[in-house]
Amino acid sequence: MNLGIGAVGHVRILVLCALLLAGIDAHAQTDPLPSWNDGPAKQAIVEFVRATTDKASPKFVPPEARIATFDQDGTTWVEQPMYTQVVYCLERVQVVAEKKPELKNVEPFKTVLSGNREAMAKLSMKDLEKILAATLTGMTVEEFNAEVKKWLATAKHPRWNRPYTELVYQPMLEVMRLFRANGYKTYFVTGGGQDFVRVYSEQVYGIPPEQVVGSAGATQFGYDKAGRPILTKVPKLLLMDDKAGKPEGIHLVIGRRPVAAFGNSVGDKEMLVYTQAGAGARLMMLVHHDDATREFAYGPKSKIGTFSDALMAEAKKKGWTVISIKNDWKKIFAFE
Amino acid sequence: MNLGIGAVGHVRILVLCALLLAGIDAHAQTDPLPSWNDGPAKQAIVEFVRATTDKASPKFVPPEARIATFDQDGTTWVEQPMYTQVVYCLERVQVVAEKKPELKNVEPFKTVLSGNREAMAKLSMKDLEKILAATLTGMTVEEFNAEVKKWLATAKHPRWNRPYTELVYQPMLEVMRLFRANGYKTYFVTGGGQDFVRVYSEQVYGIPPEQVVGSAGATQFGYDKAGRPILTKVPKLLLMDDKAGKPEGIHLVIGRRPVAAFGNSVGDKEMLVYTQAGAGARLMMLVHHDDATREFAYGPKSKIGTFSDALMAEAKKKGWTVISIKNDWKKIFAFE
Numbered sequence: 328m329n330l331g332i333g334a335v336g337h338v339r340i341l342v343l344c345a346l347l348l349a350g351i352d353a354h355a356q357t358d359p360l361p362s363w364n365d366g367p368a369k370q371a372i373v374e375f376v377r378a379t380t381d382k383a384s385p386k387f388v389p390p391e392a393r394i395a396t397f398d399q400d401g402t403t404w405v406e407q408p409m410y411t412q413v414v415y416c417l418e419r420v421q422v423v424a425e426k427k428p429e430l431k432n433v434e435p436f437k438t439v440l441s442g443n444r445e446a447m448a449k450l451s452m453k454d455l456e457k458i459l460a461a462t463l464t465g466m467t468v469e470e471f472n473a474e475v476k477k478w479l480a481t482a483k484h485p486r487w488n489r490p491y492t493e494l495v496y497q498p499m500l501e502v503m504r505l506f507r508a509n510g511y512k513t514y515f516v517t518g519g520g521q522d523f524v525r526v527y528s529e530q531v532y533g534i535p536p537e538q539v540v541g542s543a544g545a546t547q548f549g550y551d552k553a554g555r556p557i558l559t560k561v562p563k564l565l566l567m568d569d570k571a572g573k574p575e576g577i578h579l580v581i582g583r584r585p586v587a588a589f590g591n592s593v594g595d596k597e598m599l600v601y602t603q604a605g606a607g608a609r610l611m612m613l614v615h616h617d618d619a620t621r622e623f624a625y626g627p628k629s630k631i632g633t634f635s636d637a638l639m640a641e642a643k644k645k646g647w648t649v650i651s652i653k654n655d656w657k658k659i660f661a662f663e
Numbered sequence: 664m665n666l667g668i669g670a671v672g673h674v675r676i677l678v679l680c681a682l683l684l685a686g687i688d689a690h691a692q693t694d695p696l697p698s699w700n701d702g703p704a705k706q707a708i709v710e711f712v713r714a715t716t717d718k719a720s721p722k723f724v725p726p727e728a729r730i731a732t733f734d735q736d737g738t739t740w741v742e743q744p745m746y747t748q749v750v751y752c753l754e755r756v757q758v759v760a761e762k763k764p765e766l767k768n769v770e771p772f773k774t775v776l777s778g779n780r781e782a783m784a785k786l787s788m789k790d791l792e793k794i795l796a797a798t799l800t801g802m803t804v805e806e807f808n809a810e811v812k813k814w815l816a817t818a819k820h821p822r823w824n825r826p827y828t829e830l831v832y833q834p835m836l837e838v839m840r841l842f843r844a845n846g847y848k849t850y851f852v853t854g855g856g857q858d859f860v861r862v863y864s865e866q867v868y869g870i871p872p873e874q875v876v877g878s879a880g881a882t883q884f885g886y887d888k889a890g891r892p893i894l895t896k897v898p899k900l901l902l903m904d905d906k907a908g909k910p911e912g913i914h915l916v917i918g919r920r921p922v923a924a925f926g927n928s929v930g931d932k933e934m935l936v937y938t939q940a941g942a943g944a945r946l947m948m949l950v951h952h953d954d955a956t957r958e959f960a961y962g963p964k965s966k967i968g969t970f971s972d973a974l975m976a977e978a979k980k981k982g983w984t985v986i987s988i989k990n991d992w993k994k995i996f997a998f999e
Contacts, residue, residue, distance in 0.1 A: 521915075525918050535919075548908075575884055580915075
């Protein structure tokens with residue numbers, strides 16, 4: 328047990344350790360971002376981390392203020408042809424309908440159960456909300472976690488035929504590790520469900536549940552029939568963590584303005600604007616999907632992950648760095 | 664810059680450092696809780712921290728799960744004769760009324776401005792809500808922070824004539840430090856306003872803003888007249904972090920069940936119940952205000968910080984440890 332008290336008599340040992348550990352840093356010459364090609368994007372990241380952690384630099388950021396936020400879908404893992412969580416919800420409709428057969432003849436469940444992709448693509452936002460409520464609420468937090476875990480263990484992405492959790496971008500994992508190794512807290516700030524992402528964020532990205540900000544529904548505390556305390560997920564939205572909801576979610580959960588923010592679409596614009604508006608060193612980056620061969624290339628009219636022409640113009644005007652998957656990433660996935 | 668990569672060639676230095684640092688622990692015999700009298704409460708804390716951080720113990724808790732939550736009012740600082748934040752809001756009514764003179768003739772502001780303590784004590788919950796909305800919302804997050812900071816610098820507690828931030832319980836500061844020194848993340852889970860507590864929590868308690876869970880209102884992202892992005896506090900309650908709201912707030916912001924929880928009133932019961940229901944080692948403690956001479960002694964009918972007879976019975980039944988201020992605390996405040 329550490330007693331938490333300055334052991335003054337042992338300062339010499341601590342100084343010795345600090346010197347020895349500093350020696351390790353000074354001698355490690357390994358590239359911290361091996362999956363990145365040399366270029367302005369890689370350089371911007373490495374230089375930002377160096378400058379903000381160098382006490383002699385005017386850009387130095389004190390350790391407690393080192394907050395870096397990352398969007399998830401399209402920024403740290405594949406989001407095409409459909410958000411992973413939406414795939415989960417659509418596939419869960421089967422399970423839910425087995426328990427509640429009356430849903431089989433009710434829209435939008437009927438359409439989802441038909442498997443008719445064309446009809447499903449036409450479902451409205453209101454339909455999707457009904458599907459989310461039916462598949463993401465009405466169970467305890469533990470039941471939900473267990474269901475998502477089970478699904479992730481077997482579900483596979485149609486293009487690569489691999490688990491969704493393998494479709495994370497190796498270059499972004501390296502960025503997150505580099506930030507953390509330099510005293511940054513890395514946070515997800517995702518439009519996806521906070522509870523959904525928390526299930527795998529620690530194992531897949533090294534981001535603990537308490538550092539996941541996402542769209543969040545309410546829970547309700549109560550007791551089950553056996554008198555055990557439970558938290559039940561209820562269909563009441565507390566935070567829609569997209570667009571203006573991103574800085575609002577950051578304030579709600581983190582309470583500090585990030586100094587670095589990574590996104591990939593119009594849904595991330597407000598997070599980058601908010602990040603940039605703080606004093607001192609700032610880093611704003613956008614992943615641009617321009618590699619149809621190795622991943623996807625989506626135009627400004629893509630239904631998800633929209634990278635509009637206006638966003639590209641804004642990035643240029645505001646000095647945000649655009650990451651070209653085609654040019655900046657030597658490798659996209661760990662399995663390549 | 665730390666490159667975040669295992670420097671295999673330097674393992675020997677790391678091992679040496681580990682051995683030297685372990686030596687410090689083994690030799691430090693200083694009492695980690697010097698403001699506590701020996702007794703079952705102190706023993707429960709020290710033994711819990713020892714057992715949960717000892718890899719050989721069946722009660723070992725892995726570092727990532729080490730979450731300890733603390734109520735604030737009445738648990739880590741004085742809450743009598745009035746919650747500090749309520750004092751703030753009542754005093755802010757003056758400032759708000761200067762900017763909006765029309766409020767001077769409108770209730771409940773008229774009563775507050777009269778200074779008639781007897782009339783003020785009779786204000787209803789609805790009146791209080793109007794006062795909270797008028798004094799805690801309608802400004803940017805930065806403006807609010809600046810106002811609270813300014814107030815804290817001059818406001819004084821009527822009994823001790825000292826700033827409220829000096830009326831923190833030294834024994835509880837020691838407990839927080841002991842937990843943190845042993846790899847625990849310490850969180851506030853307070854019925855008080857999340858934004859209010861965040862203003863001073865890092866400086867006063869060593870708890871960073873991102874580890875404050877409290878009653879939270881929404882913010883709204885937008886732009887000011889100069890085109891600068893701002894977050895405005897709006898009168899929409901997202902989380903009432905009291906009673907059942909405490910486990911709900913813990914799930915929203917932390918997403919993990921705590922292994923240790925400290926409270927002092929019926930408002931903390933659900934947090935302790937929720938904490939206890941997890942698997943493995945658990946610590947649930949309640950501060951009992953039974954020292955009218957050095958602090959306050961409140962009976963079961965106190966308007967704030969209610970420690971009812973039912974709560975005392977529940978603590979006994981469930982094996983929660985009750986901290987007697989009179990008997991367990993050698994010293995209450997740092998300035999004594």
